[in-house]
Amino acid sequence: MPRRHMHMTGADGAALRAALRALRTKLGVPEEFPAEVLAEAERAAREPRLPDTDATDLPLFTVDPPSSRDLDQAMHLARRPAGGFRVHYAIADVAAFVTPGGALDAEAHRRVTTLYFPDGRVPLHPSVLSEGAASLLPDQTRPALLWRLDLDAEGRVETTDVRRALVRSRARLDYEGLQKAVDTGTAEEPVALLQDIGRLREALEVERGGISLNVPEQEVVAHDGSYTLAYRAPHPADGWNAQISLMTGIAAADLMLAAGTGILRTLPQAPDGAVGRLRRAAKALRIDWPHHVPYAELVRSLDPHRPDHAAFLQECTALLRGAGYTVFTGGETPDPAIHAAVAAPYAHCTAPLRRLADRYAGELCLAAVAGAEPPRWAVAALDALPKEMADGTRLANGAERECVDLVEAALLKDRVGEVFEATVIDVKDNAPREGTVHLKDPAVVGRVVSTALDLPLGERIRVRLTAADPGNSKILFAPA
Numbered sequence: 001m002p003r004r005h006m007h008m009t010g011a012d013g014a015a016l017r018a019a020l021r022a023l024r025t026k027l028g029v030p031e032e033f034p035a036e037v038l039a040e041a042e043r044a045a046r047e048p049r050l051p052d053t054d055a056t057d058l059p060l061f062t063v064d065p066p067s068s069r070d071l072d073q074a075m076h077l078a079r080r081p082a083g084g085f086r087v088h089y090a091i092a093d094v095a096a097f098v099t100p101g102g103a104l105d106a107e108a109h110r111r112v113t114t115l116y117f118p119d120g121r122v123p124l125h126p127s128v129l130s131e132g133a134a135s136l137l138p139d140q141t142r143p144a145l146l147w148r149l150d151l152d153a154e155g156r157v158e159t160t161d162v163r164r165a166l167v168r169s170r171a172r173l174d175y176e177g178l179q180k181a182v183d184t185g186t187a188e189e190p191v192a193l194l195q196d197i198g199r200l201r202e203a204l205e206v207e208r209g210g211i212s213l214n215v216p217e218q219e220v221v222a223h224d225g226s227y228t229l230a231y232r233a234p235h236p237a238d239g240w241n242a243q244i245s246l247m248t249g250i251a252a253a254d255l256m257l258a259a260g261t262g263i264l265r266t267l268p269q270a271p272d273g274a275v276g277r278l279r280r281a282a283k284a285l286r287i288d289w290p291h292h293v294p295y296a297e298l299v300r301s302l303d304p305h306r307p308d309h310a311a312f313l314q315e316c317t318a319l320l321r322g323a324g325y326t327v328f329t330g331g332e333t334p335d336p337a338i339h340a341a342v343a344a345p346y347a348h349c350t351a352p353l354r355r356l357a358d359r360y361a362g363e364l365c366l367a368a369v370a371g372a373e374p375p376r377w378a379v380a381a382l383d384a385l386p387k388e389m390a391d392g393t394r395l396a397n398g399a400e401r402e403c404v405d406l407v408e409a410a411l412l413k414d415r416v417g418e419v420f421e422a423t424v425i426d427v428k429d430n431a432p433r434e435g436t437v438h439l440k441d442p443a444v445v446g447r448v449v450s451t452a453l454d455l456p457l458g459e460r461i462r463v464r465l466t467a468a469d470p471g472n473s474k475i476l477f478a479p480a
Contacts, residue, residue: 016410017119019470023406024122027399030111033126036103041126044097044104045133050143051093051164058146060090061171061191062136063178063241069131070114070123072351074144074169075244077193084158085151085197089248090144090167092134094125094352094359100377112392114354115399118407123354130353138172145362147248155200160251162365179235198240201247210343211296212246214239215317216310229411229443233304245350246342252365253345259368260331263361263385265348267340270319277426281315284425284458285438295319311425311438311445325357325386329379357389405473408444412468412475419480422463424448427455437463437477448477455479 024031033041060074076088098104108124115122123130136142146165150158173181173191181187182195205212217232249265256262275295282289282298285308289298299316302309320341325348328334339346349365352358360378367374422437425445432454438445448455448463455461463477 016407019406019410020117020119020403023399023402023473024117027395027402029115029122029395029399031122033107034103037107038126038128040099040103041097041128044099045128048096048133048143050096051166053146053163053165055088055090055146055165056141056168058088058167059170059190060088060136060167061173062138062169063173063175063194063237066174069127069135069137070353071136071169071172072353073245074136074167075194077190077197079189079193080150084153085155085193087147087149087151087197087244087247089147089149089244089350090136090165090169091147091248091350091358091362092136092353093143093145093164093362094129094134095363096143096164097129097134098125098359100375108356108359109388112356112388113396115396117399117403124356125353134353136167136169138169141166141168143167145366147251149247149251151197151200155197155204157247157251160255160369162255162362162369164366175235175237175241179237182237194237194240194244198236198243201243202239205243205246205343206296206300208343209296211299211341212239212242213299213313213316213320213341214302214304215313216304229408233310246346248350249346249348250342250344252347252349252361255365255368256347256361257334257337257345259364259374261329261367261374261379261382262327262334262364263347263357263382264326264328264334264337265323265339265346265357266326266334266336267320267323267338267342268336269340270322274319274321277318278312278315280427280457281312281425284423285309285312286458287312307440307443308423308438310443314445315425325389327382327386329382356392357385360385402473405475406470408446409468409473409475410470411442412444412465413470416465416468419462419464420477421460422448422477423460424455424457427457437461439463444475446475446477448479450479453479 058076060076062071062074064071072092074090078086080086111124114124144165144167145162146167148161152158182192214234253264279289287308302313304310304313326334326336337345347361348355349358349361352362360381363378364374420439422439425436425438427435433450435448435455436445437448462480464480466478467476
């Protein structure tokens with residue numbers, strides 16, 4: 001899980017973009033696709049493997065940020081006549097374009113995941129596919145894996161089906177517009193039902209002991225030639241949309257477990273020390289956390305619009321460290337099998353345009369529903385996938401952290417010597433004069449070192465910026 005999601009807005013980010021290009025070079029991030037990969041992608045875009053089933057009469061809609069063109073998912077929501085709900089969830093069929101063992105396939109295994117930077121992204125697949133022929137763009141007929149999940153009145157999944165079909169999205173929505181339509185009562189029923197189903201699934205998440213983190217997005221804002229950092233708190237609609245994906249991932253895990261072959265996204269329970277550190281951070285940010293209140297209950301009570309709560313939610317992502325992939329074949333019982341944050345078996349299967357493993361999970365689920373043997377190419381790749389995904393995720397997370405450090409250093413480089421209001425949110429156990437401070441304005445979390453006194457955990461202090469070096473991507477504060 002990245003420490004913070006970031007994107008750039010505003011004018012004239014030339015200097016910052018140059019630094020980000022240098023960072024990509026340092027990390028060895030692939031940017032240009034080889035000629036043979038581009039040629040194969042062009043051919044595949046013209047001649048995909050299309051399914052026989054036609055579901056283009058289903059009025060699907062997508063929900064994504066306004067600038068996104070790599071649209072993995074589209075949905076249609078309806079009430080069932082006998083009660084409950086029917087969810088149709090279309091997932092881009094990347095396997096309709098990527099031939100196992102071909103140049104596109106090999107390049108996807110090299111890249112593993114789409115990488116996101118404040119000034120753009122480095123895609124898993126060439127844009128002719130990821131933003132074109134394979135993307136579920138509106139008013140375009142596309143091959144997809146079409147999930148059908150029938151839910152009872154409480155939002156529990158009763159039956160699951162998935163098959164290949166041609167689909168056609170009718171509308172492209174963004175989170176802000178969707179939220180406004182729901183809040184004002186102007187959303188059509190298939191869209192308005194996202195709130196009803198999302199809330200039911202959130203209640204079931206609480207029941208099973210799971211937790212979703214509504215982590216604010218860090219935004220680099222340019223104004224009159226200068227920059228600052230701010231947080232964009234997610235809308236409730238972000239969470240409702242995520243619940244549809246989570247529900248599908250849980251259903252996919254159940255299908256693969258029943259069939260005896262699959263790949264799960266797993267996460268062990270957080271160690272006591274990690275929870276203890278969060279308690280110190282809560283105290284530092286003056287967030288009331290009674291000892292009898294479980295972590296999940298506390299997180300659900302937080303308001304990501306508040307800077308202190310936003311900072312704590314960022315710290316909570318530390319409990320998601322240790323997530324990985326577990327594969328199993330031959331009907332064996334996988335170990336581990338549970339994702340601690342989901343509190344259930346779970347699989348990544350809803351973002352194949354952006355994540356390698358999802359293409360394989362989709363194929364295994366199709367075979368499970370059909371009662372057929374999974375494709376040999378999919379099973380043959382399973383053993384190598386956990387390490388491939390771990391390496392790719394490590395690069396993505398490392399790039400994310402370095403981007404945060406770089407942007408903070410770049411934005412503060414002309415403010416060395418300036419004094420800021422801050423809160424000490426962490427102090428090293430074995431070095432009480434070293435720790436971390438949280439600035440409310442700009443939205444920065446940085447290292448602080450005191451030369452005289454121990455740092456007062458949880459106290460608001462004034463700090464002086466002593467270093468901000470974009471070349472080393474580091475900032476440093478000292479008590480003022």
